[in-house]
Every structure is written in structure tokens, then in C-alpha cells.
Amino acid sequence: MNFEDQKFCQSCAMPLGDEELYATNADGSKNEEYCIYCFKDGEFTSDISMEEMRDFCIKKMVEVNPEMDENEASAMMHEVFPKLKRCAKD
Numbered sequence: 001m002n003f004e005d006q007k008f009c010q011s012c013a014m015p016l017g018d019e020e021l022y023a024t025n026a027d028g029s030k031n032e033e034y035c036i037y038c039f040k041d042g043e044f045t046s047d048i049s050m051e052e053m054r055d056f057c058i059k060k061m062v063e064v065n066p067e068m069d070e071n072e073a074s075a076m077m078h079e080v081f082p083k084l085k086r087c088a089k090d
Helices: 050-064 070-083
Strands: 022-024 030-035
Touching: 050 070
Parallel strands: none
Antiparallel strands: 022 030
């Protein structure tokens, strides 16, 4: 898979392969930068820090990818998160 062509949520780094995962803007249109879990109706669904989001996502990554351990997930998140639009604001 070519990661440069892949869209990722700019809040949690979840891959946005399916349009059904795109968030919604206040006017109901699709928002291609964020996922449905992080952004809804033009607003973020939670007010958490980059570190809190990273910790949450590390646990989720290990949960959905049993071949990945927490250290691998953590290393990936520490590399990716500072590049995300929402996290760059923290």
C-alpha cells in the first residue's frame, strides 16, 4: 500500500479508505480530513490533548492489529501524530 496516496484522519491517524468514515461539516457535507469518530457536524467530538489521543490510539491499534505490540504502535504514533493537523495545534 502506498501511504502517500492514503488519506488519514488528521486527528487520530485512522486510515480513511471508505467515504463512510469521513466526518461531516456543520452543513452536512463530507469532511475528508477527519473521521466520523473525531469530528461530527463541524466540531470535534472530544477535547483531548495530543498525548491523550495518542495513548488511546496506541491501545486501539494493538486491539485491531494483534500482530503489533504496544511498543511498535507507540513508535508509529510518536512519528505520525506530530504531523497531523489537529495535533500540530497542541
